[in-house]
Amino acid sequence: MATRGIDHIGVTVPDLDTATAFFVSALDAEVLYDTLRREDGPNGGEDTERRLGVPEGALQVAIRMLALPNGPGIELFEFAGPRQQAPAVPSDLGWQHLACYVDDLDSAIARAEEAGAASVGPPRPLPGPEAGARNRFAYLRTPWGSTLELLTYPDPQPYERDTRRRRWRP
Template sequence: MSIPGATNIDHVAYTVPDLDQAVAFFTNILGADLIYREGPIHDPHGDRMTQQLNVHPTASCRIAMLRLGPVTNLELFQYEAPGQRRLLPANSDWGGHHLAFHVTDIEAAAHYLSRQPGVRLLGSPRTVDDGPIAGNRWVYFLTPWGMQMELVQASPALPYESTTRARRYGPAPAWHDCVNAVRTTDSPEAHHA
């Protein structure tokens, strides 16, 4: 069973403390393309924000949509709202999260990130020794505002593949090698920041 008519994940979304900082980080450091910006969005005299977004009725937000590689759209929100919690969840908290990037050379990617202002690697790349993804390499890192992310370098053959026909997606073609192979937005605001 699945959602009727479902074809793919459209986007993932995160709320960030400073939209301009986050857009600059994703475009200038991680290679995303900015598709559009929107907002402020608010409903000062109604309850649309609560009914449609599950936030305080007087909340206001600005949004940016970015493209990360061939298959991932990333929506970033910056909210202003009464009673707003301004702490990022730990991975172990309910709502904890991270965004993982597949790379072909984890050592080179980790070295690159370690030289970026405000980025903090959480250790050095590790290899998974056993289990369904034995052979994969990984390392977590934090963005300048503290959002958790991960680098992953996949092993060419993984143990779980012998037990199921299902497969994880990837690796995909290099991000900018596939720009012309997928639908893009040709609007005036669609540009690489």
């Protein structure tokens, strides 16, 4: 049995509806379904704590699955309870950013900013093995502070000279 690829990415957000609106507006995401509707929750207790490895008292308030136009889904979780910390930044341990391939980086940045994201800095050339005349990326912060990378690499990349394997892109 071989791994086929990423099915979805889970993101804990402070407000499910606000995060949904951001991903719909910024990345053309669509709501697929609610696994846990706010009016049916919250889920908590010993079973939830053991199943998810969350601290005692953590409550799942709402869960929603989004679909991007291409690629994996985004599963949004809203929790209440102890020990909620600020979102990870790239220097923290663990999963630390979501990267989305776009055709027009400047338009995608503008759209994300209109949806409430804040650019960390201007777009930059992709480095080293990813370099190419039009290959660029930019980091942004979502309205709740998570890191979003937007990137494009329409030109051949130097690593392609050394291997037949190519990175996946939509």
